[in-house]
Amino acid sequence: MSFWKKALTTAAMATALMANAAAAEDVKIAILVKALGIGFFEAAAKGAEEAAAELGDVEIIYTGPTSTTAEGQIEVINALIAQGVDAIAISANDPDAVSPALQKAMERGITVISWDSGVAKEGRLMHLNPSSSALIGNTIIKLAADHLPEGGDVAILSATSTSTNQNIWIEEATKVLPNYPGINLVATVYGDDLADKSYREAQGLIATYPDLKAIIAPTTVGILAASQAVTDAGKIGQINVTGLGLPSEMAGAVDSGATTSFAIWNPIDLGYAATMIAYNLNKGTATAEPGASIPMGRMGAAVLDENNEAAMSDPFTYDKSNIEQFKSIF
Amino acid sequence: MTAPANRLIPDRLQSPLTRALRSWEAVLVIVAIAVFVTNAFASPYFLNAWNLSDATFNFTEKAMIAFAMAMLIIAGEIDLSVASIIALVSTAMGLAIQAGAGVPLLVLIGLTSGLLCGAVNGFLVAGMGLPSIVVTIGTMSLFRGISFIVLGDQAFTGYPDGFDYFGQGYVWWVFSFELALFAVMAVVFWALLHRTNFGRAVYAIGNNATAAQFSGIRVARVRFILFLLTGLTSGIAAICLTSRLGSTRPSIATGFELEVVTMVVLGGVSILGGSGSILGVVLAAFIMGMVTFGFGLLNVPGIVMSIFLGLLLIGVIAVPRLLRGK
Known part of the structure; x- marks a missing residue:
């Protein structure tokens, strides 16, 4: 018994120490997608990494369930809450079903935004549409x-x-x-x-x-x-x-x-913009309220409407000049 | 032709302790401890009461169905329509809130519609003598199909205040309503399977239905009741899941049936019927929940998790057989 007590105490102390250490480190932004292994989202993750490199103090956690179910995403959300991430940027499998779990995340101080596929209004701070x-x-x-x-x-x-x-x-x-x-x-x-x-x-x-x-x-x-x-x-x-x-x-x-x-839409731009917005909202350099303008780095600024939704840009045009580059992405 | 090997008849039976140590449940306890300790060392966030509490939601609803499914599989039948029953029950409750139903009525509708679905399966299998795997593959499409017809790409939202308690409420401290219900149902099903005549009949049917019939067991009636039970537990799970999601969509609980069956098989219930225990299912539920959560904490991609669970399933089944030299 005493061995287990010791082991547990040690682990608990390690928990406390590592939690403190993490707090001083990077802003942890989770890019939570509909399911892993989809080219579109892999490309979005590349964009997120690009934003992270530009910002410097950001760690990207690219994650998602195996199949595109709301229940699977909720399991991932619970795991992200438990890790104490700073922000979650989600492309939701179901706008309503993930909302209670995301509300819990926000209650625990996590910045939650949705992008691509939105979440019901009460489950996120803002939603970034790829376009309007x-x-x-x-x-x-x-x-x-x-x-x-x-x-x-x-x-x-x-x-x-x-x-x-x-x-x-x-x-x-x-x-x-x-x-x-x-x-x-x-x-x-x-x-x-x-x-x-x-x-x-x-x-x-x-x-x-x-x-x-x-x-x-x-x-x-x-x-x-x-x-x-x-x-x-x-x-x-x-x-x-x-x-x-x-x-x-x-x-x-x-x-x-x-x-x-x-x-x-260009998924790279989308992942990039979502990361920029999550970062700015988390750092308090912008607030999510109707009419607010949130900087998105090279993508300009996202202007929120009365539902706290914003459109990123015109759809991206693909032709002979760039199809070779993108056809392997999605 | 080789002569048959000499058979040794032991002088005395194994002592209860030896039997317990060599049981499937013992293997599962060891696996559970291993998973728990590994998780605790692998992630600094694992040993936290609230985090562990959140993790229980990964398995509670599925485990509720797994109890009834375990009894059904022990009796040599299977119900693959459970996830679709959840979808249909959730849709029925969604229709009820459109009509202005309150929380008690919603619960009543959830339980009755679950029972009704179970009765349909039960009638087709026990009443008409059709094979359960075929029947429930059919009703799997049927029940979810009805839900799709009602909802299309829409969702029911706006469940009344108080309904969220079933899937999001806490009985005491970190112990959620779902976890408490899971515990109560574990005890009820343990008693039903291991301490009643009905439970003995379930084993008897699973080992030899014909012999059971000639022993005076009303096989068809037992089978019918078992399908009612999977329907009822699916109804209960549907109430919890709908409450936790706060909404209904026809895609709700997609793929739950295989996870439930996995849980039952991992719990040591023979897929051929005739043996298994509720304790095993409880342990398997914890193991699956902890593995999912632990991997989630490490941000391991879901597909790796599936591979691990598959290996665990094969491993837990194969290792004891290898050890016994069979």
């Missing part, structure tokens, strides 16, 4: 318009007709259409984010609208299927496919010319 619906809506039209100096017919290939995100983006896109004279939106079709259905819908567009100049797909499944349909129909050069896509999946389409350029 208005910026995305504008970008997808601009990408098509940039390669159509004389204007022309364009069509949208979306996910499902009930996809909240896509519907908002399309709504924003239609709002900015008058700014692009000559661009004529002829149809919006839904491929339900299924590869085969999206492919058939794209084929339908090509057949129905002989003057079609561009297909805009604000979904990674749709843009890939559309570029395949355009390639198979031998319409490369006549119809430009654009929208939101993943560099790894779109590299082939960019090479063949079916897609001139497309956009998506």
Whole structure:
């Protein structure tokens, strides 16, 4: 028995000593992602490391569950609380389910922000969106318009007709259409984010609208299927496919010319910006309140709206010049 | 053809102490201590009452189901629909709050809908004689599917004040309600399995259902009750988990069924039925919870954790067999 008592006391003392030592060290920022092993988040972690190197006194803990479950993330949150990290920047698997655990983290003095996939308002100080619906809506039209100096017919290939995100983006896109004279939106079709259905819908567009100049797909499944349909129909050069896509999946389409350029958030920038914000909020150099402006290093500043949400930037454009660099990342 | 080896009949049976020392539970106690001590030395944050208390949430809900699952597996059946029952029960409670139900009614709905799900499984297996693995793979999709139809990509939130106690409340100091409930259920299930006729019947069915039938045990009824129990404990777990998450989504508790079965098998319950104990399941729950938490403290990636748990599972099962020379 006395051995165990000794061992326990020693361990307890070590705990106290090491806890003190840690306090004087770096700001520990946990980048908590939906699941480990996803290229997008690995890239975000690179961005976080870049921010840490720039700030100097930051230690990044890149972590996440094995599968994308809220329960798994809560287990990780509990472990992070126990380690006494200074800040948690989370991309949540569920906006509501992780909220109680994050509230507990904040009660214990941890700075909590969400990025990419947000957390309910009471579970975080602020949320960093990679972009805003208005910026995305504008970008997808601009990408098509940039390669159509004389204007022309364009069509949208979306996910499902009930996809909240896509519907908002399309709504924003239609709002900015008058700014692009000559661009004529002829149809919006839904491929339900299924590869085969999206492919058939794209084929339908090509057949129905002989003057079609561009297909805009604000979904990674749709843009890939559309570029395949355009390639198979031998319409490369006549119809430009654009929208939101993943560099790894779109590299082939960019090479063949079916897609001139497309956009998506840059995960490196996102991880970088989230780390900068977490650091500034933790150090007290900025506060999370509506209207506040939080510095994000090279990404400028995040301006919070009434829900303490901010948009990082325009979606990042990928084309022949940078696709090689990003296709191995995500 | 070789002659059969001589069989030695021992002069006397092993003493209770020797038997206890050579039991599966003894192996688990050693593993548990090893995990605990390793964690304590590996991370300075492990030996902290509140941290350990937080860590118990990693296993309490799953362990509640594991008690009933252990009895079911001992009887030679299995229920893979438990995680989906959680999803359906949680959805039912979510619908109830939309209708303005209070906390007592929510709990009642949780328990009854869990029992109902169990009754469906029980009827199909015990009543119609279908194999449990097939039935519960079916109801696994069915129950969660209903939840998906109701909720889609939406969530139920806004559970009433007081409901958060089940998953976030503390009975005394660092002892959470979930941990207390886990302890009470461990005792209840221990008594049920090891101290009642019903428990004896469960072992009998698991060893030889036909013989049990001819011994006057009402096999179908016992099986039906066992499915009711996994349904009920899944309902209880659903109440705790929903309360802890403060919300319902159709993806709630995804993958819990395999973790529950792992816990039961690690606890020494034979997957072929006929043997096992509640104490083993309790120890396995602690081991799995402590391993998950300890690795989490060291920020070990989850996949390494899964590999370790897999090796632990194989190791704990293989080592005693090797030692016994079987």
